[in-house]
Amino acid sequence: MNAEPQICHEAADCSGSSERRVGLLPPHHREPRGSAALEDRAATRVGFGIAEVNAMVGGLIRQGRPLAVVLAALCQLFDASVKGCSSSVLLLDRTGARVRDAGGSGLPASYMKQLAIPAAAPGLRLHEVSPILSLTGEPLGIFAVYQRDSNPDLRRCHSALIAQFTYVASAAIERMRGDEALKRSAALLERTQQLSSTCCFSWRPETDEISWSKELCQLFELDATDVPLTLELIGARIHSEDLASFHEMIERARNGANDFEFEHRIRLPDNSVKYLRVVAHQTRDQEGQLEYIGAVQDVTHRRHTEETLAKLRAELARAARVTSLGVLTATIAHEVNQPLAGIVTNAGTCRRMLAVDPPDVEGARETARRMIRDAERASEVIKRLRTLFCKKGTACESLDLNEATREVIALSLSELERNKVLVRTEFAGELPPAQGDQVQLQQVILNLLLNASDAMSGVDDRPRQLVIRTERDGEDRVRLSVRDIGIGFEPQGAERLFDAFYTTKSGGMGIGLWVSRSIVESHKGRLWAAPNEGPGATFSFSIPCGPRDITTSLTGARNFGVIRTSAGKNAEERHERSL
Amino acid sequence: MKIKRALVSVVDDDESMRESLPDLLKELGYSVRAFSSAEEFLASDCVAETRSLILDIAMPGMTGPDLQHELTLRGHEIPIIFITALTDETVRTRLLEQGAVECLFKPFSDTALFEALNIAFRVH
Numbered sequence: 001m002n003a004e005p006q007i008c009h010e011a012a013d014c015s016g017s018s019e020r021r022v023g024l025l026p027p028h029h030r031e032p033r034g035s036a037a038l039e040d041r042a043a044t045r046v047g048f049g050i051a052e053v054n055a056m057v058g059g060l061i062r063q064g065r066p067l068a069v070v071l072a073a074l075c076q077l078f079d080a081s082v083k084g085c086s087s088s089v090l091l092l093d094r095t096g097a098r099v100r101d102a103g104g105s106g107l108p109a110s111y112m113k114q115l116a117i118p119a120a121a122p123g124l125r126l127h128e129v130s131p132i133l134s135l136t137g138e139p140l141g142i143f144a145v146y147q148r149d150s151n152p153d154l155r156r157c158h159s160a161l162i163a164q165f166t167y168v169a170s171a172a173i174e175r176m177r178g179d180e181a182l183k184r185s186a187a188l189l190e191r192t193q194q195l196s197s198t199c200c201f202s203w204r205p206e207t208d209e210i211s212w213s214k215e216l217c218q219l220f221e222l223d224a225t226d227v228p229l230t231l232e233l234i235g236a237r238i239h240s241e242d243l244a245s246f247h248e249m250i251e252r253a254r255n256g257a258n259d260f261e262f263e264h265r266i267r268l269p270d271n272s273v274k275y276l277r278v279v280a281h282q283t284r285d286q287e288g289q290l291e292y293i294g295a296v297q298d299v300t301h302r303r304h305t306e307e308t309l310a311k312l313r314a315e316l317a318r319a320a321r322v323t324s325l326g327v328l329t330a331t332i333a334h335e336v337n338q339p340l341a342g343i344v345t346n347a348g349t350c351r352r353m354l355a356v357d358p359p360d361v362e363g364a365r366e367t368a369r370r371m372i373r374d375a376e377r378a379s380e381v382i383k384r385l386r387t388l389f390c391k392k393g394t395a396c397e398s399l400d401l402n403e404a405t406r407e408v409i410a411l412s413l414s415e416l417e418r419n420k421v422l423v424r425t426e427f428a429g430e431l432p433p434a435q436g437d438q439v440q441l442q443q444v445i446l447n448l449l450l451n452a453s454d455a456m457s458g459v460d461d462r463p464r465q466l467v468i469r470t471e472r473d474g475e476d477r478v479r480l481s482v483r484d485i486g487i488g489f490e491p492q493g494a495e496r497l498f499d500a501f502y503t504t505k506s507g508g509m510g511i512g513l514w515v516s517r518s519i520v521e522s523h524k525g526r527l528w529a530a531p532n533e534g535p536g537a538t539f540s541f542s543i544p545c546g547p548r549d550i551t552t553s554l555t556g557a558r559n560f561g562v563i564r565t566s567a568g569k570n571a572e573e574r575h576e577r578s579l
Numbered sequence: 580m581k582i583k584r585a586l587v588s589v590v591d592d593d594e595s596m597r598e599s600l601p602d603l604l605k606e607l608g609y610s611v612r613a614f615s616s617a618e619e620f621l622a623s624d625c626v627a628e629t630r631s632l633i634l635d636i637a638m639p640g641m642t643g644p645d646l647q648h649e650l651t652l653r654g655h656e657i658p659i660i661f662i663t664a665l666t667d668e669t670v671r672t673r674l675l676e677q678g679a680v681e682c683l684f685k686p687f688s689d690t691a692l693f694e695a696l697n698i699a700f701r702v703h
Binding site for chain 1: 593595596598599600602603606607637662664665666684685686687688689690692
């Protein structure tokens with residue numbers, strides 16, 4: 001029972017929590033129903049005007065009294081104004097199907113319990129019933145006035161007064177219901193924000209006026225109770241690496257960019273980092289001022305999951321690569337060891353046959369024959385292996401070397417990212433289509449990329465930059481080069497790099513470049529390596545481009561000249577990607 | 580009277596081994612029989628007579644270790660020298676733990692084989 005006993009004895013029904021906050025529209029917002037003349041007369045007669053009633057009711061509302069208390073006070077005021085009268089407010093519930101008592105202090109308990117509009121009760125006679133209507137004419141309830149005993153004056157002017165009170169009651173009920181809806185909506189919003197880890201804000205670029213939800217302040221760990229929120233205050237939380245793009249976004253928004261959406265990180269006082277996703281919608285307020293309404297979502301958890309996933313994927317790819325190479329190496333070793341074992345055993349036998357007296361020349365000759373046979377078998381294994389990688393070389397198709405390279409870069413991004421490699425592409429425009437097996441050539445490109453990345457794994461004093469360049473190579477060839485700034489190699493060792501089982505890497509099998517060269521050679525191309533002038537090395541291959549018709553040939557020739565003279569300026573794209 | 584030489588059996592699916600090993604073993608003073616599979620060896624009349632077995636690990640059908648297991652089940656305690664073209668120390672360690680005399684990685688020298696055979700005949 002929250003209602004005050006002296007005002008409303010039996011108002012338990014309407015003192016529920018949803019009806020506690022009652023607001024009242026200011027008087028100028030609506031005109032009272034009923035004639036102005038009657039109103040004046042009534043006001044004169046009872047000694048106060050509608051303004052006082054409004055003030056009293058408004059005061060109660062401001063105090064946060066429940067609607068029942070407000071309406072009971074209203075009834076009490078009416079009862080005090082008109083001798084011998086008792087009034088009551090019956091509220092219609094939202095469905096309009098039921099009325100319930102909402103106030104009326106001067107009526108007996110038996111009346112209250114009936115919860116209907118009794119025409120009469122012991123000692124009471126219904127004097128007037130006034131429907132309480134909303135602004136749009138929806139019935140909200142009933143203001144009922146009962147006559148106690150007999151009052152000769154009653155009939156004269158109270159219709160106007162009743163109209164006044166009905167109006168105040170309707171304003172109070174409507175305001176209360178509006179408040180309730182607002183409150184419910186706010187509670188819903190808050191709950192939704194919690195559920196989706198989302199906070200909201202609004203920002204006016206012209207005045208830099210920012211309003212943030214409580215949750216957003218909590219997310220940023222900012223105390224905005226004492227100081228107003230400023231962009232500087234927010235900027236101080238933005239992760240240093242994202243600050244530039246944050247300011248860029250602010251600038252774009254100031255210039256009236258449309259809706260925007262971006263992700264950035266914030267660094268909190270305890271040095272922890274959160275990933276936020278911001279979505280803002282551009283709008284204009286009533287004065288036509290630019291305003292952005294937005295939502296900020298904490299996507300830290302998702303980002304961490306994504307990062308873990310990417311790392312796992314990279315590890316899996318690496319494991320698969322190492323496994324396939326490991327299996328391949330084991331197979332090669334097995335295939336070669338078998339004939340080698342034969343050779344060694346035969347050699348041992350041969351020596352023993354020749355050591356006896358008399359020497360078993362015939363037996364020794366037989367072992368020598370077997371040794372030659374086994375040696376040829378070993379050599380056959382190596383040949384077979386090389387052709388294994390070149391088998392599909394005959395599958396000749398037209399391919400875009402730039403596009404093929406882009407695909408490889410996309411595939412190896414996570415691996416390169418793990419090694420903190422900065423990839424720059426310098427792709428020549430209007431590169432004629434190369435001829436060959438795209439998948440095989442992509443294996444070569446992948447191998448060169450990963451080799452370059454591995455060669456830079458120990459470099460910490462300079463950015464691990466890797467440049468992939470495509471260009472024309474003479475009239476009828478295209479060339480791809482991969483330049484790194486890694487450990488490089490001795491100039492005289494350039495050819496050894498391509499030997500099978502030659503490796504400089506601790507975990508390397510030493511067959512990548514050897515296989516790559518086999519593939520390129522099967523394309524009638526060439527694969528070579530050169531030390532850079534600075535640190536690192538450049539690996540390049542050059543393969544023939546397809547048969548061209550006269551037009552292509554001429555265009556190609558012109559392009560060739562241009563590219564050769566100023567390759568940098570005419571490169572189709574020159575973008576840098578931080579990995 | 581001629582002294583009967585001890586029988587060493589070779590089981591390997593690789594033909595050059597089946598050709599070269601018997602000649603070497605004969606030079607070392609043993610009597611030799613070669614088989615291209617474990618099944619062929621088990622089906623032969625040499626099992627009981629074999630004093631030492633030179634056995635390839637990886638073979639189609641029954642592998643070397645399978646044969647070792649089968650021989651144990653049948654109650655034949657033949658000293659085994661495994662030979663393999665795959666260099667894998669963990670496999671070697673495991674086989675030695677399971678009672679093999681030696682495990683030689685191909686290619687192996689005649690001396691290494693001779694030493695292994697000496698151990699096989701000394702122990703058993």
